Amino acid sequence: MAITTSALAGTLESSDAQVLIEPRAQGVQINLESSVYAQYGAHIEQLAHELVETLGITNATISITDKGALDCTLKARIEAAYYRALGKQQDFDWEVL
Amino acid sequence: MTVTDRIRRTMIFLNTQRAALVKDAFIYRPDCVILDLEDAVAANEKDAARFQLYQTLKHVDYRGVERWVRINGLDTDLFEEDIKAAVAGGTEGIRLPKTETASDVQLVEEKVAAAEKQFGRPVGSTMLMAALESPLAIINAFEIAKSSPRLMGIALSAGDYVRTLHAKRTVAGIELFGARSQMIIAARAAGVMAFDTVYTDIDNMAGFKEEVELIKNMGFDGKSLISPKQIKVAHEIFNPSAKEITHAAHVIQAVRDNGDKGVGVLTVDGKMVDIAWVEGAQRTLDLAKAAGLYKGDLA
Numbered sequence: 035m036a037i038t039t040s041a042l043a044g045t046l047e048s049s050d051a052q053v054l055i056e057p058r059a060q061g062v063q064i065n066l067e068s069s070v071y072a073q074y075g076a077h078i079e080q081l082a083h084e085l086v087e088t089l090g091i092t093n094a095t096i097s098i099t100d101k102g103a104l105d106c107t108l109k110a111r112i113e114a115a116y117y118r119a120l121g122k123q124q125d126f127d128w129e130v131l
Numbered sequence: 132m133t134v135t136d137r138i139r140r141t142m143i144f145l146n147t148q149r150a151a152l153v154k155d156a157f158i159y160r161p162d163c164v165i166l167d168l169e170d171a172v173a174a175n176e177k178d179a180a181r182f183q184l185y186q187t188l189k190h191v192d193y194r195g196v197e198r199w200v201r202i203n204g205l206d207t208d209l210f211e212e213d214i215k216a217a218v219a220g221g222t223e224g225i226r227l228p229k230t231e232t233a234s235d236v237q238l239v240e241e242k243v244a245a246a247e248k249q250f251g252r253p254v255g256s257t258m259l260m261a262a263l264e265s266p267l268a269i270i271n272a273f274e275i276a277k278s279s280p281r282l283m284g285i286a287l288s289a290g291d292y293v294r295t296l297h298a299k300r301t302v303a304g305i306e307l308f309g310a311r312s313q314m315i316i317a318a319r320a321a322g323v324m325a326f327d328t329v330y331t332d333i334d335n336m337a338g339f340k341e342e343v344e345l346i347k348n349m350g351f352d353g354k355s356l357i358s359p360k361q362i363k364v365a366h367e368i369f370n371p372s373a374k375e376i377t378h379a380a381h382v383i384q385a386v387r388d389n390g391d392k393g394v395g396v397l398t399v400d401g402k403m404v405d406i407a408w409v410e411g412a413q414r415t416l417d418l419a420k421a422a423g424l425y426k427g428d429l430a
Contacts, residue, residue: 043179044150044179045150047149047150047151048151049150049151049154050149050150050151051150103150104150104154104190104191105186105190106154106183106186106187106189106190106191107150107154107183107186109182109186110150110179110182110183110185110186110187111179111182111183113182113186114178114179114182114183117178117182118178123178123212124208124211124212125212126212126215126216128185128215128216128219128220128250129219129250129251131182131185131186
């Protein structure tokens with residue numbers, strides 16, 4: 035699904051990640067800045083791409099500033115930003131998140 | 132369902148909004164954690180906390196620490212989605228804030244059962260715990276305590292209780308005496324566990340120790356906590372001493388050895404003992420075994 039507004043989730047605290055999602059004309063672009071990029075950058079980018087597919091995001095720029103977050107937190111922050119951009123607050127499909 | 136057959140001396144609140152707090156709290160070895168979606172979470176972060184909750188439940192191995200979720204109140208439009216996220220994530224239990232009546236518990240039970248069906252979890256597998264936070268809740272403590280087979284225990288939440296009682300917090304806790312007394316009686320009568328409120332003066336470890344000793348002597352099973360440094364102290368107080376464990380084992384063994392001989396009253400370790408002592412001795416051994424302090428076969 036394409037988004038039409040920007041949204042932010044997460045913080046810049048240690049072990050967290052901040053995710054900004056913005057509308058994009060075509061396709062999905064992921065920008066990653068991470069305190070552990072050398073070791074985990076490829077893994078985080080793959081995780082983000084897989085989640086984009088799971089969520090069905092078709093058009094967006096997703097900028098992740100990672101401060102050493104676990105995978106579960108990265109996923110939670112991307113999900114929060116995406117659903118904030120959609121304005122969706124309930125009735126989530128929890129078993130596929 | 133493990134409603135009452137588990138040791139629950141400590142249950143520590145973790146703000147689910149904070150990634151750093153929920154990622155590895157098991158290292159402090161509390162008996163339970165309470166992943167909080169309610170008071171600790173800012174109003175504009177409820178959604179993000181809920182996603183963090185679900186992903187934490189799904190992917191963080193708490194290594195045997197029991198995971199509870201405090202949902203938002205039944206007077207909000209948040210609690211139903213909280214229940215779905217918690218059940219889908221696989222929480223062991225849900226803590227209801229501001230419970231005032233048995234029907235509050237039953238409403239949540241209904242929503243939990245629906246979520247269990249929706250997300251393929253065994254129906255009846257999610258426990259409930261009711262937090263009592265008002266005079267009406269304390270008056271209804273027994274009805275709440277026996278409101279559902281899922282109800283593992285009742286927990287005092289003193290902040291709102293003292294406010295609604297028009298009382299003031301004191302060091303000795305006299306303002307909580309009536310609630311604590313009524314709650315422990317209600318819990319025992321209903322066959323559920325009872326948990327005391329948090330101790331908020333986290334730098335006053337002497338005061339914390341006194342309060343834990345008080346509530347243990349009153350009969351409470353455990354205490355809600357807000358700081359990891361309170362865990363070890365609470366465990367030490369709730370654990371039976373080596374002397375108590377030895378004596379309890381002697382009581383159980385002596386009663387077993389003499390049961391068939393028609394002897395009703397015995398002397399064990401210099402003290403008179405009869406059948407009335409057995410239940411307490413057995414509870415001491417069960418607690419000691421659960422805490423890893425007793426390896427024998429009498430528990």
